[in-house]
Amino acid sequence: MSYMKEFTKGIIKENPNMVMLLGMCPTLAVTTMAVNGLGMGLSTTFVLVCSNVVISLIKKLIPSAVRLPCYIVVIAGFVTFVSLMLQAFIPALYSSLGMFLSLITVNCIILGRAEMFASKNKVLPSALDGLGMGLGFTLTLVLVGSIREIFGAGQWFGITVMPEVLEPMTLFILPAGGFFVLGAVIAIVNRIMKKKPREISCQNCPNAGNCYSGGCMQNQENGGNE
Amino acid sequence: MSKLIIEPSPHIRSAVTTQKIMLTVIIALLPALVASVVIFGLRALIMTVVCCACCVLFEWLTRKIMKRENTVGDLSAIVTGMLLSFNLPVTLPLYMAVIGCFVAIVIVKQFFGGLGKNFANPAITARIVLMLSFTSYMTSWAEPFYYNKGAEALTSSTPLAGGEAGLLDMFLGNTGGCLGETCALALIIGGIFLVITKVISPATPLCFIGTVFLLSLVSTGDITQATAAILSGGLMLGAIFMATDYATTPLTLPGKLIFGIGCGLITMLIRSFGTMPEGVSYSILLMNILTPIIDRFTVPKAFGAADKKRRVQDDK
Numbered sequence: 001m002s003y004m005k006e007f008t009k010g011i012i013k014e015n016p017n018m019v020m021l022l023g024m025c026p027t028l029a030v031t032t033m034a035v036n037g038l039g040m041g042l043s044t045t046f047v048l049v050c051s052n053v054v055i056s057l058i059k060k061l062i063p064s065a066v067r068l069p070c071y072i073v074v075i076a077g078f079v080t081f082v083s084l085m086l087q088a089f090i091p092a093l094y095s096s097l098g099m100f101l102s103l104i105t106v107n108c109i110i111l112g113r114a115e116m117f118a119s120k121n122k123v124l125p126s127a128l129d130g131l132g133m134g135l136g137f138t139l140t141l142v143l144v145g146s147i148r149e150i151f152g153a154g155q156w157f158g159i160t161v162m163p164e165v166l167e168p169m170t171l172f173i174l175p176a177g178g179f180f181v182l183g184a185v186i187a188i189v190n191r192i193m194k195k196k197p198r199e200i201s202c203q204n205c206p207n208a209g210n211c212y213s214g215g216c217m218q219n220q221e222n223g224g225n226e
Numbered sequence: 227m228s229k230l231i232i233e234p235s236p237h238i239r240s241a242v243t244t245q246k247i248m249l250t251v252i253i254a255l256l257p258a259l260v261a262s263v264v265i266f267g268l269r270a271l272i273m274t275v276v277c278c279a280c281c282v283l284f285e286w287l288t289r290k291i292m293k294r295e296n297t298v299g300d301l302s303a304i305v306t307g308m309l310l311s312f313n314l315p316v317t318l319p320l321y322m323a324v325i326g327c328f329v330a331i332v333i334v335k336q337f338f339g340g341l342g343k344n345f346a347n348p349a350i351t352a353r354i355v356l357m358l359s360f361t362s363y364m365t366s367w368a369e370p371f372y373y374n375k376g377a378e379a380l381t382s383s384t385p386l387a388g389g390e391a392g393l394l395d396m397f398l399g400n401t402g403g404c405l406g407e408t409c410a411l412a413l414i415i416g417g418i419f420l421v422i423t424k425v426i427s428p429a430t431p432l433c434f435i436g437t438v439f440l441l442s443l444v445s446t447g448d449i450t451q452a453t454a455a456i457l458s459g460g461l462m463l464g465a466i467f468m469a470t471d472y473a474t475t476p477l478t479l480p481g482k483l484i485f486g487i488g489c490g491l492i493t494m495l496i497r498s499f500g501t502m503p504e505g506v507s508y509s510i511l512l513m514n515i516l517t518p519i520i521d522r523f524t525v526p527k528a529f530g531a532a533d534k535k536r537r538v539q540d541d542k
Contacts, residue, residue: 167359169325171355172359174358176358180333
């Protein structure tokens, strides 16, 4: 049951893109076409699962002072593997992803999951966590990529879907359109999840210790004045 | 005996309302509308009416969906619609103009909280979105009086994009271009009306146009070309009606001067060194973004207040 939870949390509830706002760079850069988003997402998922497994296996061996370089080395190894495989078998995707493929190494989702999850958990939960997070990432990329490709080029996975009388809006393909679409998608996801903007109450206020007005004062009085 | 009522400030209220200001701006835009109908024919009027209607509709719908009070009555949507249509070429398909209205009202204005809370000018931003999306449609300008000449005279270039035009033609609007931007005379009449009715301060437009004039005079050394530079493109329209928008430009006089000079500088940089033919809309958008910073540096000293250094010392 809890294994299932580790897997599903990454897809919507803790989606690395839309909820944690990690990995924005590839999300904006490669999503001009849905197929690019899919390729990028699956490559990242592969690296994420493998690096989570390996880091979870060797977590006792890594000295905590140099853990980040160690994680990066592990991740970079898998990224090299993925990029060589893509270059050999899907050269079209390799050339359209370009530099962003090697930049998976420094994708903060992977490093974040290594630091927050894999280094503290056993192998199987780590693998499931990586798979869930990776699929959540892929889902976002394909969603953003589809919206941008349909409105920006009138196509979806290369198939023309817009009637020809409507001119596609080039803006969606441009970087500015990426920001627009990502912002709108995040807003809609937050709306669906009924996530409210953070309220600043006295309990959550970072300055509560120094504040002597309103609720804090009452709390202090309740907490026993002299 | 009347009761003594105690209430917080402000105690002095002015009779000026948003609605009155917007109505004055609409009246000031009318000469340009008439000029554009004369120059570009009935389709110019249709375009303007469609833009205004769509802006009002989108404003009403968004406020309704967001469950906020209805603000259609303040007429600002009509001003946005008119300004947007003045920034479009007459041949643009109408559904693209509707997309522009959507961007202006829903994305730029209502997503940020409505009139007065938008950080960028809605009409300018919508124009830029359309420009980036439908570049070929947005840069095919109809020749003036094309409706008398038949279909072969459909496209011409503006003086900015290498077309030839005399100064008088440019002043009267007998050149290719967007709907409302060609006739400098009508725009200047509207601008003078706005200054007389104290709706806008002349500082920003004068600085904006003056900077462009001076810079092109220095760079070309020819007074005819410098005059042509201020009569061409959307400069008059942008300087008079868009760089003076209350919500998106600085409040104080020094701020307005900085805003105008900055706009002129960016316009000239884009016109001289950029790949795009026209820089007015980008310059106004960039300066809109800088407006909060300009406002922060030009805060006027309150009457009787101590200067900043002393206040800091007192706090310590």
